Every structure is written in structure tokens, then in C-alpha cells.
Amino acid sequence: MAEDGVVTLYNNAAITDTKKNPVSIKVGLTQMLRGGAILEVSNTNQAKIAEEAGACCLVITEPNRQGISRMPDPALIKQIKRAVSIPIMSRSRIGHFVEAQILERVGVDYIDENEVLAIADEFNFINKHNFRCPFVCGCRNLGEALRRVREGAAMIRTQGDLSGTGNIVETVKNVRSVMGEIRILNNMDEDEVFAFSKKIAAPYDLVAQTKQMGRLPVVHFAAGGIVTPADAALMMQLGCDGVFVGSEVFDNCSDPYKRVRGIVEAVRHYNDPHVLVENSCGLEGEMAGLNVTEERMEQFGE
Secondary structure, X not given: OOOHHHOOOOOOOOOOOOOOOOHHHHHHHHHOOOOOEEEEEOOHHHHHHHHHHOOOEEEEOOOOOOOOOOOOOHHHHHHHHHHOOOOEEEEEOOOOHHHHHHHXXXXXXXXXXXXXXXXXXXXXXXXXXXXXXXXXXXXXXXXXXXXXXXXXXXXXXXXXXXXOOOOOHHHHHHHHHHHHHHHXXXXXXXXXXXXXXXXXXXXXXXXXXXXXXXXXXXXXXEEOXXXXXXXXXXXXHOOOOEEEEOHHHHOOOOOHHHHHHHHHHHHHOOOOHHHHHHHHOOOOHHHHHHOOOHHHHHHHHO
């Protein structure tokens, strides 16, 4: 990976200092989240429930997503920061480095350059080396993941369903794609890595590092459609380091704490069937609002 000191700023008036946090420190900060569940929240009450249930980090989002989705109101971020003691993450639009500058100034612990929001720049991602704050970026395959790492991402989020339906099929497909490409890479002869890196359009040095490590060189989480303890354990058993859980787990739920706590425990004990059974019991009624009915499927198909 490139050291931050050799990366130029956007301009001389940039409000960040590249010498504060080198890449190694940013990657170390994201390592603290391994083995945990990151919960998406949109108000103080949800944030407190998630913290009490054992979430390792919170993603703050706007409660109303109609129209153009942008970064959340800085006032909401400050309000939730005062209410909880766990790390805070917030989203910026892809390519919108000024939103990222604002989020960093507000004091978030991590910035998620997220495709769920509207895209600000169709061709360029944020140069994440220009920021002290660690960045999280999404991917759907290994090449995309390593391109984001080259741009400075300290955590990769394999993204699935973006519509909040609770459908995990896209997430499973994309996680298996990333893990499958890593297994193919691991079995390659050293001479074949050059051609493979060209095929997936990824930097050769990061491809070689991935082969050597047998995994992505940064923390790898899964996101999209993860709404039950079984979903979370599935992602962990497929090889992820943790999961993102959408705010839909709080919707139409009489006891959101129970649901969130069950997911957190499933991430921590994903190979223990006794814990998984215990945390999956009694959730059928809680999941009613997340069932994908024929009417909803027709709606998403339009």
C-alpha cells in the first residue's frame, strides 16, 4: 500500500492532514470491529438499543430516504455521539469528498463511502488517503474490493440487497464471489498472478498480498438483507469478519432489543449451534414486517 505522505491533496486549502494517520493505523482501527455487528440507526432511541444489545459500531443514517439520499445531518450525528459511547460511522455519497470532510470534522470514527446513497461522482471515488478517518467501501467482487483498498479503504463491505427487504440472496452471491476468487488465487502458480490481476483489474501488489494472506488485506464485512441470527451466522461461516445490519430490524418490531441481541450473539458464536438455536427462538412474530410478499416482489420488479 502507498504511504499517505506521497499522496497529494485535492488542493492547498484541504481541511485534512494526511500525516496524522498512515494506512497502517487506519487498518488497525478497523481491526477493532472484527467479530462484531454494525447497526444502522436513525435516532437516539435506536442508537441506545443497539449499544445495549452489544453492537460494536453504529452507522448513522437519515430517517427519511425519499428523494436524493445524502450524508446525515451533522446535528443528528452530534446528538447520537452524545448519547452513546461506542464508535460512530456515517455515510457519504460516492465521490463526494466534501461530505467526507464535513463528517470527519464532525468527529465520526469511520466514514462509509456508500452506494446506498445517491452517487455524487459517476467516475471517481474519494481519494481516501487524504483523510485521517478510516473509510469503508463496498464491493461485489474481488477486483472491486482491491481497487477500493488501493484508493485507501481500510474496510471492505461486500454489499447485497439495497432495498431493505430482508432478502439475503444478493449478499450470499457476492460474498461467495469474493471468497471463491480468493480461493482460485490461492491455488495459482506465482507466474499466473500477473494475468489474474489484469483480468480482475486490480493492482498486482494487492493481488499478491491477498494470495499470501489467503484473505483480503483489510477487514471484510457483509451487508444487505441480514435480519436474523441465522443470516448473520451464515455470513460469518462464509468467511466474513462481521456484518452490517440495516435499520429495518427496528421496523414493525415489538422488541427490537431481542432481535438485535440475537444477531450480535450469532456473530460472536457463529459456530455454536446451541447459541444459534437459543437466539433464533421466538423471532417469527418479530420478522413479520420483513417477509418479502408477492405484492412487494412485484413492486421491486417494476
